[in-house]
Amino acid sequence: VPDGVIALEGNAFRDCSALTAVTLPDSLTKIGGSAFSGCSALTAVTLPDSLTKIGGGAFCGLTTVTLPDSLTSIGDQAFDGCDSLTAVTLPGSLTSIGRCAFYCCSALTAVTLPDSL
Template sequence: MTHLPGGAFRGRTSLVSVAFPRSLTSISPHAFCGCSALSSVTLPAGLTSIGWHAFLRCSYLASVTLPLPDGLSIDDGAFFDCPLNDEAKAAVQAINFWAVRPSIDARGHATVPEGGTTIASSAFSDCSALASVTFPASLTSIGDTAFFNCSALSSVTLPAGLVSIGGSAFERCSFLASVALP
């Protein structure tokens, strides 16, 4: 097997472990989405791509062992809502910062690091804990549904260099009362 199809194990809440064949080269979007008992994965050396939301909401997934990053592509949101340990989070973010949702502090605040130019599609979608965000001056675009259904988000100040906001970026932000446009 070289390709794991999209949604192959989606929602399998009793799935505890996975043994990947050495021949596996790609994991499609949503392949393990919602596998809430999965706590650790070791990905094979020949893996070249991990799709969008492949491990979304694997609520116990703390440890991920990745093959060497050369040639490995990880799509945005591949590990959203996974409690990755610091080592796994750093390894994933070194390949794609937006593969893991940025940290939100105890007050519900997230800071997008300076130097970032894009907030990925669905980066904070359905994040009910998000109350505020600090955007970097370098930000030029916000992807589709980036803040979709962030029910606690109350105000946003967008940076002067912002050029585009994707479709439904702030849709269903029911408490969003103030937006300061550049």
């Protein structure tokens, strides 16, 4: 994703099953709903420090995710089906988590919640 992009709209990379890696620019503030849904080969992503919102159903299949300190909102089912994700640390800036945000994350054994929730 090129520098200067501030938002990935919904379904931007949906069902790109061969996508194995993505580099997100420091300018990115929003990932729309289902942006990476169906990207079954994408297992790890580092989100930029500028990111404030992750839309519903944005990811599936991740085994590792690093959430930035700037993140304020996680949408409904944002990480639905990340069944190999084992731990998540939610940033202190987070003020809302949508319904079923980590639905079907059967390996998730550790979640660190911030005081801001």
